[in-house]
Amino acid sequence: MSNPDFICGTLEGFFGRPWTLEHRKQLFKWMRDWGGMNAYMYAPKDDLYHRSKWRKLYPESILFELKELIESCKQKDLQFIYAIAPGLDMSYSSKADWNKLLKKIEQIQRFGCSHFAILFDDIPSELSTEDQRVFPSFAQAQASVTNRLLDSLKKTNSDSTLIFCPTIYCGHMADYNVTGNDYLNELGESLDEEIGFFWTGPEVVSMEIPVKTIQELRMVIKRKPIIWDNIHANDYDIRQIFFGPYAGRPLELKNKVSGILSNPNCHFWANFNPLRTLAMYNNETDSWNSRQAFLDSTKEWMKYFGNDALIEEEIFLLGDCFYLPSKMGDKGYRLVESVKQITNNEPNEWGKHLDNFIQIKSILNSLCMKLIASTNRDLLYNFYQPLWELREEMEYVSKRIEWKMSGKNEFKSPELVPRRQGILYEIQKIAHSDKN
Secondary structure, three states: OOOOOOEEEEEEEOOOOOOOOHHHHHHHHHHHHHHHHHHHEEEEOOOOOOOOOOOOOHHHHHHHHHHHHHHHHHOOOOOEEEEEEOOOEEEEEEEEHHHHHHHHHHHHHOOOOOEEEEEEEOOOOOHHHHHHOOOOOOOHHHHHHHHHHHHHHHHOOOOEEEEEEEOOOOHHOOOHHHHHHHHHHHHHHHHOOEEEEOOOOOOOOOOOOOOOHHHHHHHHHOOEEEEEOOOOOOOOOOOOOOOOOOOOOOOOOHHHOEEEOOOOOOOOOHHHHHHHHHHHHHHHHOOOOOOHHHHHHHHHHHHHHOOOOOOOOOHHHHHHOOOEEEEOOHHHHHHHHHHHHHOOOOHHHOOOHHHHHHHHHHHHHHHHHHHHHHOOOOHHHHHHHHHHHHHHHHHHHHHHHHHHOOOOOOOOOOOOOOOOOOOOHHHHHOOOOOOO
């Protein structure tokens, strides 16, 4: 069983269009039904009043939705964490900015929210001239505001909690020298010990989070961190999508951190497997097999597609083709290897790779046709672009197969797979050329 004191759940903290109210209600139902998850953090960067307009109070229309979210979380026995991100332009020494921050927090508190986070990620890392007169360092300025905020929260409700997200939030940003980083060391000394501390791991998007890196961090920040997990995030390239399992984190990691919040795909319906397997991970005590968790989760995922004609083999292929950053599932690897062998060799050397390609193409085409008939149109549109691009490339490879088997001298690229055009791709052809 999972530890009730361990924060585990979902963090809506990506750049891009926020999820809808209905998406979030579906998420809360999943989290309650799965077990192993107990928290949701509201932090969509494109909520203007969360980040760029943080000083302004929410208008009534949006405030009503936040009230409904808080109430929905409570109904599902989930902790609602409201995050605010004032770091883009906050003056840490300004009394006016401090009062604006408090009024904003008080607006959310009125609806029964007692769990908060203050985020200083992805912001300029230098103090203003005014702030330099008051604070000796960037870390001291952030710690001062955060400690004051905790004190204020506690005066209103002694059970209130606060989580802090630093500007240096991964090993890469600290030049892989966490113990020698002045900013992190100062925070460890200055930040109230009750305040939670977000960390994404060795990288912004960490494929693995070794226990030893967390042990090293704990010595510096003097507390167990909370993992802000970006393994399934796709806001840095929304043409990508990740259906794979929670992976690259040993079970022992749970003993070294005080929580894990997943910041997953912007596309809501892509997140069933990522979040379902995180819940499984948190419930597991003996051993963790992420592949088996993926297979089990995918069988549950099928009922949300809105087409009973879909079969497991088709949904497994979908997940394997769009698995994790820099990693495919079993069928994805098989497909890529077959395309490689077919492209680089003559037909008499293809062996099993032709049959393998034809088989996977058939499954993919069947999947696409059934998805077109899906009653869950929202899900279909989440997956449409990457899936149809893959299908088009499969058709292109098919034409190359026909050409190679025909023995003709010249291959004419079919128009059914148009090459990307425009300024971005012109620049990429130059900047990413192997000749440079």
